Every structure is written in structure tokens, then in C-alpha cells.
Amino acid sequence: MVSGTTSSPRDEGEKVIVVMDANRSKVSVDAVCWALKYVVRPKDTVVVLGILCELGRKTSCFPFHVGIGNTGIWERLELSGGEVNPKEVEEEIEKKREQYQSSLQPLYRQCRKNEVKLEVKLAAGIDAKEITIEEAQNSNTRWIVLDSHLKKEVFISGHVDCHIIVYKGKDVATLIAPKASDSSQIPRKGTRADKSQRDPDNDEDLNDLQEGLCRLELAPQSPCWYPLAWRTGFPRSFALTELQDITNRFGEENLVLDQDDIKLYKGILQETPVLVRRFSGNDNGQFWSELKILSHVRHRNIMNLVGYCCTGSSMFLLFDYPCMGSLEVNLRREDKAENLSWRLRWYIGQEIGATLRYLHEECADGPIVHLSVCSSNIVFSHAASAMLCNFTTAKMLKDDTPSTEASPQESPKKDQDQYLSADVHDYGVFLLELIAGKSAGDFQAQGIGKSLIDWALPLMENGLLGEVMDPRIKDADDGMVVHHMARAALFCLKNNSGLRLSITEFSLR
Numbered sequence: 001m002v003s004g005t006t007s008s009p010r011d012e013g014e015k016v017i018v019v020m021d022a023n024r025s026k027v028s029v030d031a032v033c034w035a036l037k038y039v040v041r042p043k044d045t046v047v048v049l050g051i052l053c054e055l056g057r058k059t060s061c062f063p064f065h066v067g068i069g070n071t072g073i074w075e076r077l078e079l080s081g082g083e084v085n086p087k088e089v090e091e092e093i094e095k096k097r098e099q100y101q102s103s104l105q106p107l108y109r110q111c112r113k114n115e116v117k118l119e120v121k122l123a124a125g126i127d128a129k130e131i132t133i134e135e136a137q138n139s140n141t142r143w144i145v146l147d148s149h150l151k152k153e154v155f156i157s158g159h160v161d162c163h164i165i166v167y168k169g170k171d172v173a174t175l176i177a178p179k180a181s182d183s184s185q186i187p188r189k190g191t192r193a194d195k196s197q198r199d200p201d202n203d204e205d206l207n208d209l210q211e212g213l214c215r216l217e218l219a220p221q222s223p224c225w226y227p228l229a230w231r232t233g234f235p236r237s238f239a240l241t242e243l244q245d246i247t248n249r250f251g252e253e254n255l256v257l258d259q260d261d262i263k264l265y266k267g268i269l270q271e272t273p274v275l276v277r278r279f280s281g282n283d284n285g286q287f288w289s290e291l292k293i294l295s296h297v298r299h300r301n302i303m304n305l306v307g308y309c310c311t312g313s314s315m316f317l318l319f320d321y322p323c324m325g326s327l328e329v330n331l332r333r334e335d336k337a338e339n340l341s342w343r344l345r346w347y348i349g350q351e352i353g354a355t356l357r358y359l360h361e362e363c364a365d366g367p368i369v370h371l372s373v374c375s376s377n378i379v380f381s382h383a384a385s386a387m388l389c390n391f392t393t394a395k396m397l398k399d400d401t402p403s404t405e406a407s408p409q410e411s412p413k414k415d416q417d418q419y420l421s422a423d424v425h426d427y428g429v430f431l432l433e434l435i436a437g438k439s440a441g442d443f444q445a446q447g448i449g450k451s452l453i454d455w456a457l458p459l460m461e462n463g464l465l466g467e468v469m470d471p472r473i474k475d476a477d478d479g480m481v482v483h484h485m486a487r488a489a490l491f492c493l494k495n496n497s498g499l500r501l502s503i504t505e506f507s508l509r
Helices: 030-038 086-113 128-137 148-158 209-213 240-246 281-294 327-332 334-339 342-362 410-436 440-445 452-461 479-493
Strands: 015-021 045-052 064-069 072-077 117-124 141-146 163-169 172-176 255-259 262-269 272-279 305-311 314-320 378-380 386-388
Touching (some): 015 128, 030 141, 030 163, 045 128, 086 117, 240 272, 342 479, 440 452, 452 479
Parallel strands (some): 015 045
Antiparallel strands (some): 064 117, 255 262, 378 386
16 A cells, blocks of 8 residues: 555556647548557546647637547637637537547547546647647646657757657557756656655665566666667667677676576666677577567567667667566565555556567467566566566567378467467466465465465355455555456456457456
């Protein structure tokens, strides 16, 4: 439960503004759908800002707003000068109001389910740049998404401190870096970067890959904190000399982990913390496999690729640094676990379920399976989003599924289904970790002779969910979400039908 002095990062949502060209004869909601899929989080407010360059006569300056929210429709007209034909204005307003209401209607249920507030504002006779900047500065705005017809408005980046995305269509978008020089201007309200100064003891030496990835420390106080992977020009190739500059020539003080053939270094690139993974000469195949997969994915809940380097026997992958640690590490620490309320754990489960759905069903080059979904491979960024990392075991099924001469068509399909079902099973175990507040690995290490599944499933099946629930969370108001997580976990783990399990059917939504 969150203490009285520390608010959950999602107690108060932020704003995402989607700016659209309302002069187009047909309303396209592609940019809104992209924002809901990739950048909007529960409790956020999505403002669809339609810009009408002309209304009535060309000399008119007639701003108005049509708000279509989850709880109803509101409309406000404000005449601010200029000559207008009242009949033309009335007809134009009614036409646009109906268009936007009809086009956005299918998104209402999705927004309500995810506790997202949807607002629509139409502005006419006002400069697009001016109204967008004003809207962004009047609230805690985290993202501005411009549709492709307004891409020339990217010059607003010099006037706002939030992320700016230009949506290009077909699920492709480009991040425009804000030009704010002082990170104190960047809105941080409601994010985990707001935490007070941490105890130096948080920087203790870590012994395994997951803790090495997720060493807990504050982000630098002055640099930009948004992900490099989403900025223009990334991911890209790096020269070895660049990596030497980033990691202080791979100095010992920058070495986060040195275990077996794994070496992880932390560094700074463009005033932003990054993680550099160094592959040994024996990992040539692993390097190219991970690079290929990570080059084909782009999702806000994946620790996306910043860049790579391949020079002779030296091979490296670069990622944004997960400064807020892994879920496993957060569950181990009493103070961190108490701040992971049931509602927040539910959101984390939703985010990872949506990530698996993206990998299994939405990647353009066919299904990708992770095969290591667990709390140790879920990390948190500055913006408090849960991100799936460590694609060491991942496979692109189009390339990796073997075939046999006996049944060239059926055997690959069966192997593919087994891989997909393995991810669904792992997702069920991950939900158990969220409910119990313990990682499956830590539970096994306690030496009680049972796995997390062997211990939790009989209790849940006998209606004793309360004995499985993390006792550190005292808030009973959100108990219903725990029951939903438990039900989804049982579906994922108790498949006796032999049928293929689809992540869409069983993930939290």
C-alpha cells in the first residue's frame, strides 16, 4: 500500500494530446489508435485536438470546442471577432461534431476499460502551433502526437518540454526531441523519477544478470530523461570509439555485471543513461539473433534497442538504462513492494499482456516468442512503464520453427503453437508473482521443496486466494483486480484441452 507521504506514479494521470487536421473531409483516427496503443497509460487523459484552418468565411476567427467524454457530450462556442456567416458556422460545427463523435465512438469502451479519459476539442481560426502549445502548457502533458498532415508543426518542439511524435501511418511514428535545455522544465509529475533522494545503500553490488540490468539509482539531475530508443535517428550503429567514450573506456567503475560471458556497462549518451551489453567471441550467433529480433520490434513496453556495434570480434548492444529496477528487485525490497499496490500490479499485468499480444499477433514479420517472461525480466523506466527485457531466449517463429519431411505443413504449426503456449504459461506464472509478491526464482531458492506454481495453484483452486496474496499490501479496496489476475493466471496454467492458448484470450485487458 502506498504510504501517506508517497503517491503512486499512476494515482494521477497525465495528458496525451493528439493533434489532427480537421479540414480533411474524412476523420482518420489512426493517430489516436496509435497513441492509445503505445503511449497512453491508465488514468491518462487523451485530448483529440482537431484544427480547422477555415470556418465560414476565410476571414473568420471563431474558436470553439466540442468535447466528447466518457460521461457525455459538451459543446462551447466562443466568438472572438471577425465576420462569419452564422448559418455556415452552425452547419460546419454540426458536421464536424457528428464526424468526430461517430469516428471516435468505437474507442469509448476501450478508454473506459483502461480508465482513460477521452476529450475532443475542435479549434477554428487559430494557428495550429499556438493552440497546441497553449493546450500543452495548461496541463501536465507528457506526449503530443501530430498526425501526418500536420508534420510541419514539429517546430513546436522549441516551445514545449514534452515528447513530440509525428505519426506517419501504418503504425510508424518518429520521435522529435524537445529542445528544452533544463531538465527541471520537463514535467515529471506522477512519474517514478519524482522519488526523493535514495539511500546510498541502494547501490550495493549485484550478483546476477537481472539485478545487474536493474541496479537502483536516480537518473542524472540535469539531462533529458526520455528514452533514446524513441528519439529521431535511433536505433543506429556505433563505432567502437563512441562506446569507449560512453563507458569511460569500459572502466571498472562503469562495469555493472561481469558473469560468465556477460558483461554489462553503464554509460551516458546525449546526457541520458544507457546500458551497453558486451558479447564474447563465443556469442556471435546470439548477438545476431538478438539484433535481428530487436530491430523488428518497437513497443513502449519493451526495452527497445538504442544501437549496436560490430567490429571484428567486438559486438555490443545498447539499451536505455532501466533506472527504476526490475520487478523482481522491487518485490524483494519491503519499501518498494508496499508501493506496488494491487491496482498498480494490475496495470503492470495489463502492460506485459499487451506486449506479448504485440509480439505474438501484431509484428509485421510474423510471431516472436520471448520464452523468459518473469519478474526478473520486467524492468521500470523513468516514466514508470513496465518493460519486457532480456531477449536472449527469444525466437522469430518464421525463421526458427523447424520442419520435418514427414509432415512439412503440420509439424511447423504444432511447434509454433507450443512456443506460443510456452509464453502464455510463463505469463500465468508472472501473474502469480504479482499476486504473491515473490519471484518464482526466489520462491524456489527458499528450499521449501515446492515451486511457486505447486504452492499457489492448490490454494487458489480451493478458494484460498487470500493465503496467496502478498500480505504487505493492506488495501482491500482493489481486491477485485486480484481476483481477475488470479482467474487469468489459472486459465494460462490449467490448459487441459490441448488446444493452442492465445495471449489475447487470457491476458488482462
